[in-house]
Structures are given as C-alpha cells and as structure tokens.
Amino acid sequence: MATAEAMQQQEPVGLQIAGLQFSYPGQAGPPGEPFIRNCDIDIPRGSRCLLVGANGAGKTTLLQVLAGKYMVSPDQVRILGRPPFHDMDLTCSGQLSYLGNSWRKDVSFAGYGVPLQADISAGKMIFNVDGVDPARRAHLIRMLDIDIYQRLTTMSDGQRRRVQICMGLLKLYDVLLLDEITVDLDVVGRLKLLEFFRQECEQRKTTIVYATHIFDGLENWVTHLAYMENGQFVKAGPCPSIPEIVEARKSGTKLLTVFEGWLRSEREARHARQQSQPKAVPGSEAATPQRTPFMPSKHLAFFR
Numbered sequence: 001m002a003t004a005e006a007m008q009q010q011e012p013v014g015l016q017i018a019g020l021q022f023s024y025p026g027q028a029g030p031p032g033e034p035f036i037r038n039c040d041i042d043i044p045r046g047s048r049c050l051l052v053g054a055n056g057a058g059k060t061t062l063l064q065v066l067a068g069k070y071m072v073s074p075d076q077v078r079i080l081g082r083p084p085f086h087d088m089d090l091t092c093s094g095q096l097s098y099l100g101n102s103w104r105k106d107v108s109f110a111g112y113g114v115p116l117q118a119d120i121s122a123g124k125m126i127f128n129v130d131g132v133d134p135a136r137r138a139h140l141i142r143m144l145d146i147d148i149y150q151r152l153t154t155m156s157d158g159q160r161r162r163v164q165i166c167m168g169l170l171k172l173y174d175v176l177l178l179d180e181i182t183v184d185l186d187v188v189g190r191l192k193l194l195e196f197f198r199q200e201c202e203q204r205k206t207t208i209v210y211a212t213h214i215f216d217g218l219e220n221w222v223t224h225l226a227y228m229e230n231g232q233f234v235k236a237g238p239c240p241s242i243p244e245i246v247e248a249r250k251s252g253t254k255l256l257t258v259f260e261g262w263l264r265s266e267r268e269a270r271h272a273r274q275q276s277q278p279k280a281v282p283g284s285e286a287a288t289p290q291r292t293p294f295m296p297s298k299h300l301a302f303f304r
C-alpha cells in the first residue's frame with residue numbers, strides 16, 4: 001500500500017527552488033558567493049516542510065524571497081509553477097500568503113485597512129474581512145478560542161496574536177509561508193493550529209513551509225525538512241530521505257534532540273574554524289570587518 005509520503009511524491013510541485021542566489025545589498029556570503037545559495041528543493045502540493053537553522057541562518061530571508069518580496073531570476077523560485085516576484089497575481093489572488101513575525105512587530109496595522117490596536121472588539125476586526133466563507137470563519141474563531149467580544153486593547157500578546165493568525169487564515173490559500181508564528185501561543189493553541197494546518201494540507205492540498213525554533217508536536221507533522229546553515233541548505237528533502245530523521249522516527253527520538261545535535265556540531269565547527277584563523281591585531285585592517293560595497297548593477301535585490 002502506498003504511504004501518504006509516497007503519494008505526496010506524485011502530487012504536482014507546490015514550491016520549487018532551483019539555483020537560487022540572493023544577498024541583501026552590501027551583504028557578503030563566502031568569498032565570491034551570495035548569502036543565499038545551494039537551497040534547491042521540490043516540495044509537492046499538500047506537503048508540510050519544516051525550515052530549521054540557527055539564528056541568522058537565513059530562514060526569514062528565504063521565506064521572504066519565496067513570498068516574492070525580493071526580485072530573483074524567475075526560474076530560481078516557482079510557486080505553483082509561477083515566479084512569485086514577477087507574478088503578482090499569486091499574492092493578490094490569495095494563492096500565496098506569508099505570515100511572519102514582522103506582522104507581530106508591526107502591530108499598528110494588520111492588513112485589510114483596520115488598525116489592530118484600535119479600541120474595537122476582536123469580532124469587529126475579524127468580521128471586517130470581505131469574501132470569507134462563514135463556516136471557515138466560525139471554525140477559525142472556535143479553533144483559536146477567540147472571544148470576539150473582547151476589545152483588542154485589553155488583550156494579552158497571545159490573545160492578540162490569535163486574532164492576527166485568524167485574520168491571516170480567513171481566506172483560502174494554496175501555499176502558506178509561516179515564519180515562527182506560534183511563539184506567543186499556549187500549548188493547546190499551538191497544537192490546535194498545527195492540526196488545522198495538517199487538515200488544510202490533507203483536504204485542500206495546501207503547501208506549507210514553516211520556520212520555527214519550537215519543535216514540540218512536530219514529529220509526525222512534518223513531511224519535508226530543510227536545515228539551513230549560513231544561507232544554504234545542508235540537509236533538505238522528504239523526511240524519508242534524511243537518515244537522521246528516519247533513525248529518530250524508528251527509535252522514538254525527539255526532533256528537538258536531532259536538531260540540537262546538528263546545531264551543536266555546527267557551532268563547534270564554526271568555533272574551531274575561528275580558532276584556527278590567525279589573530280588580527282586590534283585596529284589593523286585585518287581586524288576591521290570588510291563589507292562588500294553596494295553596486296546596483298551587481299545586486300539583484302529590489303525592495304517591494
């Protein structure tokens with residue numbers, strides 16, 4: 001009998017990265033290379049890909065490139081077969097959506113023309129969004145346990161976050177890019193949301209890429225994995241193709257333990273490299289970090 005993962009292999013590709021190269025203006029990768037590089041992967045529709053890596057590895061940068069926020073060559077990123085920067089209809093039509101941390105920081109505005117910190121109730125905020133299936137709206141409000149009569153100004157960070165997530169999920173999406181959106185949620189809220197995402201993938205073939213540092217409850221949730229180190233994938237693909245994940249599933253080892261091992265090895269290797277480099281004399285040219293000058297003709301990054 002075909003496994004769920006084998007069946008997903010037969011699905012059309014939801015998201016494809018091939019030969020992607022990207023740097024922020026002035027940002028240098030290794031000598032002669034861009035910061036984001038070697039990030040090739042095919043993620044079939046209906047898959048849930050976990051994006052992991054140390055702080056600064058490039059997860060948010062990659063998700064924002066996938067979301068079409070920065071220009072890269074059209075053949076380097078395809079979402080549902082289309083380039084996200086050039087094909088603005090992907091985001092305008094709601095097929096592609098990015099829910100990120102910046103949303104949380106940017107609390108004065110949550111989209112849809114409504115100030116999030118206005119002295120109004122959660123219900124007024126949520127019901128302000130047009131063209132929403134009422135059953136989906138009711139399901140989200142129940143699943144996220146939102147008190148629609150509570151005023152936004154009286155909410156805790158986590159309660160306000162639930163309203164933001166609810167608004168972000170009201171419309172139907174084919175590809176969801178999630179950038180650490182569950183940090184403020186309590187355990188039950190987080191597990192319910194993960195279950196909701198699983199149903200979206202299984203029933204509607206939504207494709208999800210989820211960057212997070214919280215691994216509880218993801219053992220049997222994730223179908224694909226991409227582990228980033230310093231702007232590139234060092235392990236990536238369907239879970240059955242990654243030996244450490246296969247082994248962890250067999251032995252019942254937690255994902256947290258696997259990722260902790262990878263991150264510790266990465267850190268030790270980095271420290272060993274730093275130790276082996278010749279010490280720079282403070283104040284000398286070698287001690288001053290050199291930045292690549294911004295050259296518009298060489299950098300393809302244009303901000304939307």
Ligand SMILES: Nc1ncnc2c1ncn2[C@@H]1O[C@H](COP(=O)(O)OP(=O)(O)OP(=O)(O)O)[C@@H](O)[C@H]1O
Nearest residue numbers: 024025027035053054055056057058059060061062
């Ligand atoms: N707008 C920007 N301009 C220049 N460099 C940036 C910009 N945003 C991020 N960076 C740099 O890009 C690198 C990757 O950052 P990014 O936010 O993508 O990492 P991350 O893996 O999401 O980290 P974290 O787990 O801490 O959220 C970092 O070195 C960061 O300083």
